Amino acid sequence: MSELQKTGLHGEHTTLKAKMAPFAGFDMPLQYSSVKEEIIAVRESAGVFDVSHMGEFFVEGEDAIKFVDFMLTNDFAGADIGKAVYSPLCRENGTIIDDLIAYKLEDKKVLICVNAANIEKDYSWLEKHVHRFNCSLSNRSHEYELLALQGPKSEAILKECGVFPQGEFPYYSAKEFDTPLGQIILARTGYTGEDGFEIFGGLKTIQTLWNKFMELEVTPCGLASRDVLRLEVAYPLYGHELSDDWTPLDAALAWTVKKDKESFMGKETLEDYKPKYRLIKLSLDKGIPREGFEVLNEQEETIGRITSGTMSVTLGKGIGLALVEKAKFPKDKVFKIKVRKNIMDAQFHAKAFVTGGHK
Amino acid sequence: MASEIPNNLKYTKDHEWALIENDVVTVGITDFAQSQLGDVVFVELPEVGTELNRGDSFGVVESIKSVSDLYSPVSGEVIEKNDDLEASPENCNSTPYESWMVKIKLSNNDGMDELMSAEDYSPLCEE
Known part of the structure; x- marks a missing residue:
């Protein structure tokens, strides 16, 4: 190593x-x-x-905004100068390369901040497409x-x-x-x-x-x-809720996919895509959901798995995010989690576990 | 900060302590173990009556971010478990040597020879 x-x-x-x-x-x-x-x-x-450890890329030049807007599923072109936009970065087939924040610093200068584990993957993907635009791309993570x-x-x-x-x-x-x-x-x-x-x-x-x-x-x-x-606050983490194997529409990120944008990477697929999964929020009164634990329905059939879990210090109970198969999503919203040998009743949360105070 | 290692107890390489009283062995986690785990937030213990072989996982102790198995240092039957730890897992941090987990009635002497003295255990607690 x-x-x-x-x-x-x-x-x-x-x-x-x-x-x-x-x-x-x-x-x-x-x-x-x-x-x-x-x-x-x-x-x-x-x-x-x-x-x-996170990565910093700069896109500079005449088409900087146009390029970033094309590469992202969210609306970057429409954001004001001096604003940041959270977005997935997708392939043509809609799968997620990374999630990132793009900062519109000037009309010809954009900063993109990406996950440390994905710096090289993201950079080579962006580099592959930047030549069609009148702008430059640089990886300045070390600076x-x-x-x-x-x-x-x-x-x-x-x-x-x-x-x-x-x-x-x-x-x-x-x-x-x-x-x-x-x-x-x-x-x-x-x-x-x-x-x-x-x-x-x-x-x-x-x-x-x-x-x-x-x-x-x-x-x-x-x-x-x-x-x-x-x-x-139920924010997704790449490698857990987001991955190369599914799309933002599988992971509660429909709000970041602006299908009405004229064109963007992945648009053709994502426009008609029927999600396979649904990302949900569950908590336990006793025990802590951990990554990989099975999520079951009332009949105790496996319908998904925990993608991230922890003890919530703020709530004082175990919380987890889970990807469940959309086709098997129970209408009664009765969920159970298999905690090692035991099957425990879980609570379904429509909203984030904790409301942060951001302005 | 050096760990507390009482002389009257025996220890395992998995950082558990054992109190031997005739054929009953009381098991908990050491001061060093709790300091490495950080805030203990959940303890899962076996039902009374569970038969354990030396080396069996008999439960878990969880910190906010980690899950650690508890291993039985000896063979025997669980005759008591510390239910207080379910309600107050943080006691594992504040009073590790009072926060016993299970009492095991020995069925044979498996593992008894491998329990370490405080003196022999102490070098395992150097970071």
């Missing part, structure tokens, strides 16, 4: 005695204090995640560190650090600007459901900012709490 990559903040994590673990080829902080404390910090105050500052106190903390832009900066805004710490790209996005920001910048700038956050007693948070936080 090749050696693990390190983010620019690796030294900071070891100083804080974080428990480290390999993730997508990087040696990443799993947790610092306790997963529980980190989750509570984000829901009630603020926490910061080093997510520098950028990325922090996610999440939680209700995030805005106040950024202001205290002097890195908050002038004027309005609502949810899913994005802006590149100079700060006393150096140039950054700031976006009001995140993966926790709370109000919060993602801050892209060079190593020195991001290191200084991280240290300022530590001085302000922002809780450092690892990938373990990040996963629980996203599950509580």
Whole structure:
């Protein structure tokens, strides 16, 4: 196995005695204090995640917006300059290569932030198609560190650090600007459901900012709490709810597939596609759903499986996302989960388990 | 922070402790085990009457993000389980040596020789 990559903040994590673990080829902080404390910090105050392992691509030139809009299933062309758009990236056959956020920084400059595990796959897919457009594509993942500052106190903390832009900066805004710490790209996005920001910048700038956050007693948070936080608000994770083997329409992402767009990659397939699966939210009063556990109907026939599961710290019970076969979706919404040897009654949730406070 | 390893108990390489009282062995997880797991949020234990062979998985202890099997260090019948841990799994973190999981009445001596003293177990707790 090749050696693990390190983010620019690796030294900071070891100083804080974080428990480290390999993730997508990087040696990443799993947790610092306790997963529980980190989750509570984000829901009630603020926490910061080093997510520098994620990939940053830039699309620049006359057709930058046109190209990105064509490659994504969601509507990117229609977004205002200074806005971010969440979208799947699909093949012609509608299967999902990755899910990502595209940031419309200028009318000829777009930042795309992708999952660390998919950097090469995404880049080669985009590269294969960019030549038909009048724009350039560059992978600048190694030049950028990325922090996610999440939680209700995030805005106040950024202001205290002097890195908050002038004027309005609502949810899913994005802006590149100079700060006393150096140039950054700031976006009001995140993966926790709370109000919060993602801050892209060079190593020195991001290191200084991280240290300022530590001085302000922002809780450092690892990938373990990040996963629980996203599950509580039922956000999908590539490799779990999303994969090369099915489409966004199978995974509760119909809202990100804008079939009325004139053309986009996968449109012909997705227009007439009948989903095979349905992504649902289940909880247990006793026990914790874990990835791979079977989901059963009232007659105890297997109809699907858990794609991600955890103990919800906020709710105090086990929660999970599950892909069930659409044809077998029970009208009575009675679901059971096979927890090792035992079959447990599960509750069906129409809405996310936790309502985050994002603005 | 060094783990607490009481001298009156025996230990396994799976980081379980065993208290031997005549032919009854009480089993729990060690201080080191709980510190490695982090916040324990769920404990699943076998029914009283379950027959266990040494090495059998008899339950699980779950942290927020992980599931770990519990292995029987000895062979025998489960004569008692600690129901309090279902309601208060966090006790495994705060008082690991009081948070026993099961009491096993020995059917033979399988595994008894392999239980380690505190002194022999202690090097396994170095990170």
